[in-house]
Amino acid sequence: MIDLNGYRVSADEPSADAPIVALVCDICGQHGKPSDVRWYEPGYAPSIPQLVADAEQHEKKGHTP
DSSP: OOOGGGEEEEEEOSSTTOOEEEEEEHHHHHTTSOOEEEEOOTTOOOOHHHHHHHHHHHHHTTSOO
16 A cells, blocks of 8 residues: 655635645655646545545656656
8 A cells, every 4th residue: 555645635726616636746846856746627526545546656657747
């Protein structure tokens, strides 16, 4: 199972009814790489299993977006 300590969920709210959510990798950010793992569609709320799956995919790719 993946360790999610290096990941966080960020939200930008261009409008109250359609926040944009992103999964962010702090490990990549600390190494000068782009830290955004995935941006989700406005108004979409990813489930915990989806966030875990996206983080696992990110790690399998060697921390590349």
